[in-house]
Amino acid sequence: xxxxxxxxxxxxxxxxxxxxxxxxxxxxxxxxxxxxxxxxxxxxxxxxxxxxxxxxxxxxxxxxxxxxxxxxxxxxxxxxxxxxxxxxxxxxxxxxxxxxxxxxxxxxxxxxxxxxxxxxxxxxxxxxxxxxxxxxxxxxxxxxxxxxxxxxxxxxxxxxxxxxxxxxxxxxxxxxxxxxxxxxxxxxxxxxxxxxxxxxxxxxxxxxxxxxxxxxxxxxxxxxxxxxxxxxxxxxxxxxxxxxxxxxxxxxxxxxxxxxxxxxxxxxxxxxxxxxxxxxxxxxxxxxxxxxxxxxxxxxxxxxxxxxxxxxxxxxxxxxxxxxxxxxxxxxxxxxxxxxxxxxxxxxxxxxxxxxxxxxxxxxxxxxxxxxxxxxxxxxxxxxxxxxxxxxxxxxxxxxxxxxxxxxxxxxxxxxxxxxxxxxxxxxxxxxxxxxxxxxxxxxxxxxxxxxxxxxxxxxxxxxxxxxxxxxxxxxxxxxxxxxxxxxxxxxxxxxxxxxxxxxxxxxxxxxxxxxxxxxxxxxxxxxxxxxxxxxxxxxxxxxxxxxxxxxxxxxxxxxxxxxxxxxxxxxxxxxxxxxxxxxxxxxxxxxxx
Amino acid sequence: xxxxxxxxxxxxxxxxxxxxxxxxxxxxxxxxxxxxxxxxxxxxxxxxxxxxxxxxxxxxxxxxxxxxxxx
Numbered sequence: 092x093x094x095x096x097x098x099x100x101x102x103x104x105x106x107x108x109x110x111x112x113x114x115x116x117x118x119x120x121x122x123x124x125x126x127x128x129x130x131x132x133x134x135x136x137x138x139x140x141x142x143x144x145x146x147x148x149x150x151x152x153x154x155x156x157x158x159x160x161x162x163x164x165x166x167x168x169x170x171x172x173x174x175x176x177x178x179x180x181x182x183x184x185x186x187x188x189x190x191x192x193x194x195x196x197x198x199x200x201x202x203x204x205x206x207x208x209x210x211x212x213x214x215x216x217x218x219x220x221x222x223x224x225x226x227x228x229x230x231x232x233x234x235x236x237x238x239x240x241x242x243x244x245x246x247x248x249x250x251x252x253x254x255x256x257x258x259x260x261x262x263x264x265x266x267x268x269x270x271x272x273x274x275x276x277x278x279x280x281x282x283x284x285x286x287x288x289x290x291x292x293x294x295x296x297x298x299x300x301x302x303x304x305x306x307x308x309x310x311x312x313x314x315x316x317x318x319x320x321x322x323x324x325x326x327x328x329x330x331x332x333x334x335x336x337x338x339x340x341x342x343x344x345x346x347x348x349x350x351x352x353x354x355x356x357x358x359x360x361x362x363x364x365x366x367x368x369x370x371x372x373x374x375x376x377x378x379x380x381x382x383x384x385x386x387x388x389x390x391x392x393x394x395x396x397x398x399x400x401x402x403x404x405x406x407x408x409x410x411x412x413x414x415x416x417x418x419x420x421x422x423x424x425x426x427x428x429x430x431x432x433x434x435x436x437x438x439x440x441x442x443x444x445x446x447x448x449x450x451x452x453x454x455x456x457x458x459x460x461x462x463x464x465x466x467x468x469x470x471x472x473x474x475x476x477x478x479x480x481x482x483x484x485x486x487x488x489x490x491x492x493x494x495x496x497x498x499x500x501x502x503x504x505x506x507x508x509x510x511x512x513x514x515x516x517x518x519x520x521x522x523x524x525x526x527x528x529x530x531x532x533x534x535x536x537x538x539x540x541x542x543x544x545x546x547x548x549x550x551x552x553x554x555x556x557x558x559x560x561x562x563x564x565x566x567x568x569x570x571x572x573x574x575x576x577x578x579x580x581x582x583x584x585x586x587x588x589x590x591x592x593x594x595x596x597x598x599x600x601x602x603x604x605x606x607x608x609x610x611x612x613x614x615x616x617x618x619x620x621x622x623x624x625x626x627x628x629x630x631x632x633x634x635x636x637x638x639x640x641x642x643x644x645x646x647x648x649x650x651x652x653x654x655x656x657x658x659x660x661x662x663x664x665x666x667x668x669x670x671x672x673x674x675x676x677x678x679x680x681x682x683x684x685x
Numbered sequence: 686x687x688x689x690x691x692x693x694x695x696x697x698x699x700x701x702x703x704x705x706x707x708x709x710x711x712x713x714x715x716x717x718x719x720x721x722x723x724x725x726x727x728x729x730x731x732x733x734x735x736x737x738x739x740x741x742x743x744x745x746x747x748x749x750x751x752x753x754x755x756x
Binding site (some may be wrong): 151153305 | 713
């Protein structure tokens with residue numbers, strides 16, 4: 092963090108920036124102007140100094156390699172990319188995997204959500220809310236926490252709120268250590284289904300390579316029963332902590348608050364309906380076990396994946412790229428005849444233009460994905476709420492998910508967790524909140540671990556039905572077409588994920604992955620609309636008790652981290668100055684590929 | 686390939702080199718499922734998918750049971 096006095100007109104503003112932000116992957120910088128007299132952030136800009144170029148070097152590759160390559164976009168949710176790429180490939184090849192393969196992928200992805208959310212929430216986010224941090228930033232709040240009883244101490248065993256905060260102290264706190272253990276167990280569950288974490292070795296278009304035996308599912312279930320005990324404790328524990336902050340610090344619900352503009356692309360396919368045909372994408376998209384949807388001001392605008400796809404726009408405005416207006420158009424209309432815009436990922440050409448960072452001009456390698464709302468002619472800067480907030484919100488509002496242990500009611504999601512190793516059957520209800528703020532993003536994350544666990548139980552039952560019937564087929568044959576297009580919609584752990592592919596002459600002609608962080612960390616677009624991080628921090632009240640000299644910016648950090656930021660996916664090769672790359676190539680079947 | 690304003694060197698490898706070589710057999714090609722031992726047309730399987738040694742002796746002991754081969 093560095094500071095410098097900035098000349099203000101009426102308000103005395105102080106430049107403060109955190110670059111890079113720690114505890115996240117990638118080069119995210121947050122640049123703010125803070126009005127300490129009024130305890131408010133006057134202005135915020137989000138920047139990334141890293142360029143990678145997946146959309147550039149995917150061209151000309153074999154389409155069947157797409158999921159192996161794009162998995163490397165991320166070191167924490169690479170499997171989400173692999174899965175999404177497989178969805179896009181299956182659409183392009185015109186195939187669907189056998190049901191058992193789909194249940195196996197769902198089980199793997201459910202384990203990924205459980206793993207990643209646990210690790211991020213309890214080992215990374217909670218550092219901002221732990222005793223040690225609160226002692227340094229809000230000692231008065233800690234004093235109050237010492238004398239405030241935890242309402243659910245009978246379940247989690249911590250008597251006071253301060254005890255909960257102590258349990259999250261890094262490396263020493265009991266919950267911190269237990270969460271590390273759980274993230275290991277859930278990763279084992281993942282590996283049982285997808286072979287390897289985080290770049291799956293057994294996922295392919297057309298199915299999986301996992302050998303489906305009763306043993307593999309039993310191994311998964313045994314681990315899941317232990318995870319359920321953890322989940323049953325950690326939800327009331329998080330509720331106690333976040334409810335305390337709202338009560339103890341009046342106005343804290345305004346931290347990170349922004350207009351409700353949420354996007355969810357849906358997760359967990361239902362093999363009984365999903366055939367990966369674009370023409371029926373609306374119908375099978377609504378059968379996903381996490382319902383896709385775009386939510387504006389608390390109301391659902393659409394839960395039709397075709398509408399979601401057609402409305403996607405990639406804008407520039409403050410990014411280090413040239414426009415592609417004069418480049419080739421790959422897709423003029425989708426298979427249903429809907430016109431596809433020039434700034435849609437199917438038609439995008441990435442033209443990087445490195446330049447000096449200028450906060451009055453171009454200042455980030457992240458582009459600005461927006462969703463075009465034809466009702467208002469607006470390009471909406473959707474955020475993902477860190478992933479779970481949008482997923483739960485969209486699922487709850489649509490009211491389509493009705494499983495034995497998960498029910499979407501229209502205003503909430505009820506999650507029933509069966510008896511586990513230590514604790515009895517318990518039901519949790521996530522209710523749609525009134526705000527899209529820091530606390531609700533963090534709270535939703537912990538509820539989505541329960542959602543994934545409950546969904547995994549259902550997927551296990553369905554998978555075992557297949558195995559008990561002897562239907563062990565897990566892959567289908569396919570041919571790679573000469574010309575085709577495909578798109579995949581999925582949820583990365585931290586939110587919306589789409590992969591758009593165009594195949595020409597049997598090779599990739601265009602490929603654009605759009606993960607959650609470009610949506611969340613986007614800079615100001617060509618219309619001047621700030622990205623969600625910027626928007627959530629702009630005008631935010633400061634509740635930290637420290638003065639300007641020892642200011643940590645904890646409220647800003649909590650807000651940015653509540654989005655679960657992850658920059659490697661935000662910018663689609665960074666080489667240090669003067670670094671020489673040696674190319675080593677092992678030709679296979681001679682170098683005759685043209 | 687359009688490279689924008691970035692100055693890049695001459696590539697020493699064709700960017701399309703790692704793609705499929707026309708005429709080479711693809712493991713995913715249609716019809717290969719039927720050629721694999723132990724994988725039956727109706728989506729079920731036998732022990733032959735796991736072992737080539739005495740596979741016919743590893744079937745279920747009761748015909749009502751699913752045929753689940755060792756991994």
